[in-house]
Amino acid sequence: MANSFFKFKQFTVHQDKTAMKVTTDSFLFGAWVADTIVKQGIADTRILDIGTGTGLLPLMVAQQTKGMIDAIEIDPAAFEQANTNKEQSPWPERITVQQADARQLELQPVYDIMISNPPFYEKELKSDKSAAKNVAHHDDGLLWSDLVTIIEKGLTAEGLFFLYCLLKECMKRCSFSIQVRCL
Numbered sequence: 001m002a003n004s005f006f007k008f009k010q011f012t013v014h015q016d017k018t019a020m021k022v023t024t025d026s027f028l029f030g031a032w033v034a035d036t037i038v039k040q041g042i043a044d045t046r047i048l049d050i051g052t053g054t055g056l057l058p059l060m061v062a063q064q065t066k067g068m069i070d071a072i073e074i075d076p077a078a079f080e081q082a083n084t085n086k087e088q089s090p091w092p093e094r095i096t097v098q099q100a101d102a103r104q105l106e107l108q109p110v111y112d113i114m115i116s117n118p119p120f121y122e123k124e125l126k127s128d129k130s131a132a133k134n135v136a137h138h139d140d141g142l143l144w145s146d147l148v149t150i151i152e153k154g155l156t157a158e159g160l161f162f163l164y165c166l167l168k169e170c171m172k173r174c175s176f177s178i179q180v181r182c183l
Helices: 024-039 056-064 076-087 131-137 144-154 167-173
Strands: 005-007 012-014 046-050 068-073 095-099 111-116 155-163
Touching (some): 024 056, 056 068, 056 076, 056 095, 111 144
Parallel strands (some): 046 111, 068 095, 111 155
């Protein structure tokens, strides 16, 4: 059985209550996002994580930057877990976790950076054992068109959006102009 937590040098991510666990992909994505933010010289900024899950991405970004980070999670158990992880981290004052449906938020263009590791399976085999996993893995809830609307509302004109997705899905679904950078 896998651990119910993932320990980093400066923080621990507990994951026993969430459908999505810490994966190598999410870890690499978070490290790349944090490193890119620092290299771009925008480490003191406003950041939004859409669908935070365990809160891994905000914690990794907070570790490397001075940004103020808002994290949104729709699932009550994942929200609780992300909030606990934030509170037990060295940066609880810079991360806010909100239980909400990102599609229902009244956003203004105040975020310089938005990040998301959204559900990206479309019309794939679903679990008959876990509705929470289906929400976390499949695009039945947060659709790509919803994500684009959220970005348009909340991202500043010069802002950056970091998206983790399968390349085939991104290329198939993205009708907006994107600059692809592979890890």
